[in-house]
Amino acid sequence: MNVIEVQDLHKTYGHGEATVRALDGVTATVPRGDYVAIMGSSGSGKSTLMNIIGCLDVPSSGTYRLDGVDVSELDESQLALVRNRKIGFIFQSFNLIARTSALANVELPLAYAGIKPKERRERALAALEMVGLTDRAAHDPNQLSGGQQQRVAIARALVTEPALLLADEPTGNLDSHSTEDVMGIFSELSGYGRTIVLITHEDDVAAAAKRVIRLRDGRII
Amino acid sequence: MSFIEIFKFALRGVGANKLRSGLTMLGILIGVGAVILLVAVGNGSAKAVEENLQALGTNQITVQGGRAGAKTGYSTDLTLDIAEALKDAPDVRSVSPLVTTSQTLTFGDSSHDVQQVIGTYPGYFTASNSPVAKGALFTQEDVDQAARVVVIGSSTATELFADTDPIGQRIGIGGQLFTVIGVLKEKGSAGFTNPDDTAIAPLPAVQRSLTGYGPINSIMIEAVDADSVSLAQAEVTAILNAKMHVTNTASAPYTIRNAAQLLATRTETAETFTVLLGAVAAISLLVGGIGITNIMMVTVTERTREIGIRKALGAPRRVILTQFLIEATLLSVVGGGLGALAAIAGASFTIAGVQPVVVPSSVALALGVSVAIGLFFGSYPASRAAGLRPIDALRYE
Ligand SMILES: Nc1ncnc2c1ncn2[C@@H]1O[C@H](COP(=O)(O)OP(=O)(O)OP(=O)(O)O)[C@@H](O)[C@H]1O
Ligand SMILES: [Mg+2]
Numbered sequence: 001m002n003v004i005e006v007q008d009l010h011k012t013y014g015h016g017e018a019t020v021r022a023l024d025g026v027t028a029t030v031p032r033g034d035y036v037a038i039m040g041s042s043g044s045g046k047s048t049l050m051n052i053i054g055c056l057d058v059p060s061s062g063t064y065r066l067d068g069v070d071v072s073e074l075d076e077s078q079l080a081l082v083r084n085r086k087i088g089f090i091f092q093s094f095n096l097i098a099r100t101s102a103l104a105n106v107e108l109p110l111a112y113a114g115i116k117p118k119e120r121r122e123r124a125l126a127a128l129e130m131v132g133l134t135d136r137a138a139h140d141p142n143q144l145s146g147g148q149q150q151r152v153a154i155a156r157a158l159v160t161e162p163a164l165l166l167a168d169e170p171t172g173n174l175d176s177h178s179t180e181d182v183m184g185i186f187s188e189l190s191g192y193g194r195t196i197v198l199i200t201h202e203d204d205v206a207a208a209a210k211r212v213i214r215l216r217d218g219r220i221i
Numbered sequence: 222m223s224f225i226e227i228f229k230f231a232l233r234g235v236g237a238n239k240l241r242s243g244l245t246m247l248g249i250l251i252g253v254g255a256v257i258l259l260v261a262v263g264n265g266s267a268k269a270v271e272e273n274l275q276a277l278g279t280n281q282i283t284v285q286g287g288r289a290g291a292k293t294g295y296s297t298d299l300t301l302d303i304a305e306a307l308k309d310a311p312d313v314r315s316v317s318p319l320v321t322t323s324q325t326l327t328f329g330d331s332s333h334d335v336q337q338v339i340g341t342y343p344g345y346f347t348a349s350n351s352p353v354a355k356g357a358l359f360t361q362e363d364v365d366q367a368a369r370v371v372v373i374g375s376s377t378a379t380e381l382f383a384d385t386d387p388i389g390q391r392i393g394i395g396g397q398l399f400t401v402i403g404v405l406k407e408k409g410s411a412g413f414t415n416p417d418d419t420a421i422a423p424l425p426a427v428q429r430s431l432t433g434y435g436p437i438n439s440i441m442i443e444a445v446d447a448d449s450v451s452l453a454q455a456e457v458t459a460i461l462n463a464k465m466h467v468t469n470t471a472s473a474p475y476t477i478r479n480a481a482q483l484l485a486t487r488t489e490t491a492e493t494f495t496v497l498l499g500a501v502a503a504i505s506l507l508v509g510g511i512g513i514t515n516i517m518m519v520t521v522t523e524r525t526r527e528i529g530i531r532k533a534l535g536a537p538r539r540v541i542l543t544q545f546l547i548e549a550t551l552l553s554v555v556g557g558g559l560g561a562l563a564a565i566a567g568a569s570f571t572i573a574g575v576q577p578v579v580v581p582s583s584v585a586l587a588l589g590v591s592v593a594i595g596l597f598f599g600s601y602p603a604s605r606a607a608g609l610r611p612i613d614a615l616r617y618e
Contacts, residue, residue: 056533057612077537083611084535095530095615098523099237109534111230114222156534 001068003164003195004030004053009062011048011218022048023059024218030197032163035190037206038199040215046199047092047168049215053197054089054166055079066164084112088157090167092199094149096141102128102152103137109160127155130185146173154182158189165189167198171205183208222540231547238520245516246556249591252509253560254567256587259502261568261577263495268578269409270491280314281348282442282454284461285476298436299475303464307442310456312449315344318437320427326373326381326420327393333380337419338394340427341441346372348443351421356388356403359423367425372403376417394420397430450479499583506587510594513553518598522617525606529614532607541607542600549599553592561588 011023022045030036038046051057052064055071064071066082074082083089088109096105106124115123128137131151141149150173157165165186171179179202187208190196198209206212214221235242286299304318320340326333339345346358359370371394378387387401399422408416428434444453458477467473528541561584568577606614 051612054533055611056615057610077539080532080535080537082535083533089533091533091615095526095533097527097530100233104233108531111226112222112531112534112536112540117226 001032002029002065003032003034003067004028004197005063005065005068006049006053007063007065009049009052009059009064011045011052011057012060021218023052026062026215026218026220028213028220030195032195033190033193035186035196035208035210036198037209037212038197038215039201039206039212044215045218046215048218050166050168050197050199054087055083056089080112084109085160086163088160088162088165090150090153090157090165090170092168092172094141094146094153096149096152096156098142099140101138101140102133102144102155105141105152106156106159109156113160123159124155127159128152130158131155132181147175147178150174151178151182154185158185163195165194165196165198167196169199169201171200171202179205222537224543227540227543228547230544231551234544234548235551241516241520242552245513245552245595246559248509248512248516249553249556249595250560250563252506252513253557253587253591254564255505255509256499256502257561257564257579257583258567258572258577259498259505260495260583261564261579262572262575263491263498264580265568265577266575267488267491267495269575270487279447279480280444280450281350282444282450282457282477282479284440284442284457285478286436286439286474299438299440300436303461304437304440306460306464307440307457310453310460312445312453312456313442314445315342315348315443317342317345317348317441317443318424319345319439319441320424320432321438322395322427322432324395324420324431325393326377328381328385328390331381331383333377335377335418335420338427338431339419339421340424340432341421342424344443345421345441348441351408352406353403354406356401358403359421364423364425367429368423369397369399369426369430370402371399371420371422372405373401373421374405374417374419375407376415377420378404380418394422395431399426450481454479502583502587506590510591513591513594514598518602521602521606524603525609525614525617528603528606529609529611529617532611532614538607542604545603545607546596546600549596549603550592552599553595556595557588557591560591 007027009023009026010021013020013022026049038049040046048057052059055066058072066086071079071082097108103121103124106127107120110120110123125134125137128134131154133148133151133155136144136148141152144152150170154170157167171182174182183205186196186198198205200206284299299318301318304316307313307316318341322338323334323336324338326335342364343358343360346352353372354375356372358372359368363370371392373381373387381387381392382390387404390401391398392401405417442453442457444450454477461467461475461477462473465474531541565579568579606617609617
């Protein structure tokens with residue numbers, strides 16, 4: 001059973017002369033439990049593809065099936081449910097909520113899932129422990145280093161235990177030691193049967209994945 | 222997600238940016254407070270004028286003489302003869318002819334200019350509702366003897382005597398010596414003139430020593446009771462027209478007015494004043510509203526990105542909208558409520574000599590407008606952002 005099935009995806013930005021073909025006919029499948037690394041030069045369309053897979057953006061044309069369901073047929077509230085329950089998304093630029101503690105940031109997806117405050121707190125603390133930030137739980141994002149913010153973002157993506165984990169350069173801001181920690185977490189999750197798709201520029205990060213998809217100019221090569 | 226949970230989110234959102242929340246609330250607070258308080262001051266001064274005018278006596282009718290340009294072929298001056306004739310009117314209790322002159326009063330080293338030095342009859346005191354506070358009023362006997370006695374207003378007494386007891390003291394009025402026999406009770410200001418700054422002496426004494434025996438300035442008439450004021454006025458008018466040979470009533474050489482008419486014009490003036498203050502207040506509410514709008518608009522970018530993040534984490538649209546609506550409600554209702562409380566508290570103090578009286582409808586209007594502004598500009602950008610795709614909200618600039 002394929003978690004992700006994309007068929008002939010196109011995504012264009014702008015009009016006329018200034019048209020950018022960020023995705024130019026991408027077809028791919030990711031079966032359950034797979035661990036895929038997407039690589040490619042800057043501007044090759046990796047983030048664009050990831051945003052579509054994460055239901056944050058919609059393609060200009062082509063179809064995307066998530067767990068066999070055509071995403072374009074889902075309405076607003078069903079999409080919210082999919083984002084909350086099925087997908088954990090780690091952004092290239094963290095996207096933590098400002099002036100809100102690390103713990104509250106990690107609790108957020110659980111709150112939207114309707115989980116009670118007590119359980120929410122326990123699970124959020126467990127997720128923070130997993131990324132080694134227990135002692136920073138009360139800190140606001142602007143009191144954390146880039147690497148620490150990235151780890152909070154990872155904890156937030158993990159906390160709902162989503163079947164599909166999407167990560168846009170999760171180790172881009174981390175030193176080699178933290179990178180190893182994070183890759184360890186991903187391998188562990190993969191071992192539990194989670195499906196993971198991550199974007200990376202680093203070969204040793206890609207090496208941990210089961211397979212690599214390479215993009216160039218919006219196409220898979 | 223339960224409403225209480227969303228409410229907690231909203232509280233956290235308000236608390237997360239204390240400066241922004243504080244400024245927004247302050248803007249609403251000042252807007253609402255200014256409107257309520259300014260209208261209350263206007264209303265209070267209108268009320269004060271009304272009360273003070275009532276204290277001046279409601280049974281009185283005043284005839285003002287010496288109107289230039291009215292050509293009848295006869296003398297157009299008011300005279301003592303005419304005043305005497307008015308006593309025949311059945312609904313008139315008393316008639317007091319008045320001569321007024323502006324004089325400098327002196328006592329020892331102190332001197333004080335009084336606009337209204339009045340020469341009249343004792344009936345004036347009851348007609349103008351001017352009871353004595355200290356000493357006594359002059360009598361008909363004093364008038365007959367042209368006694369040089371004077372009754373002074375409370376302001377005049379303090380200006381001239383400070384701590385000395387004025388009763389029995391001899392003062393100079395325009396260089397002539399008068400004995401102070403009484404001080405009037407304080408009336409309070411009724412607009413632009415101070416009724417407490419006055420000196421009242423028997424008519425013949427004033428004529429002999431100060432003004433000479435020319436025409437009299439006005440006649441104050443007291444009707445027998447409040448209900449017969451208009452009847453008395455009609456009788457007086459008829460007598461005046463006969464005595465002064467008036468054929469064309471439109472160009473009568475005198476003006477006649479009763480206290481009720483005076484009250485009406487003064488109240489009108491006070492109401493205009495209230496409307497003006499209300500306009501100033503409305504402008505301050507508008508400026509306050511623009512301030513709120515500005516603060517809320519400035520934060521749209523940041524909040525749109527935040528909404529993008531929340532949507533990416535799977536927040537349902539309804540939850541986002543509810544949260545932002547509660548935030549806006551909290552800010553505008555709390556700010557507006559504090560503004561109303563501040564204004565009502567402020568209205569218990571005297572402001573620029575006026576005791577403000579809060580108008581309930583101004584409270585409702587000020588609160589309504591500011592809360593509406595707060596709600597609209599707090600929730601409109603949020604609802605727009607909540608309708609965007611997460612990625613567009615995240616990239617919003
Ligand atoms: N919102 C947008 N409007 C216009 N062009 C866009 C937009 N987003 C992306 N692009 C363009 O689409 C192309 C693909 O962008 P994308 O962000 O997917 O690259 P990427 O592979 O993630 O690069 P990087 O490794 O630098 O993150 C780029 O040429 C970019 O300029
Ligand atoms: Mg990218």
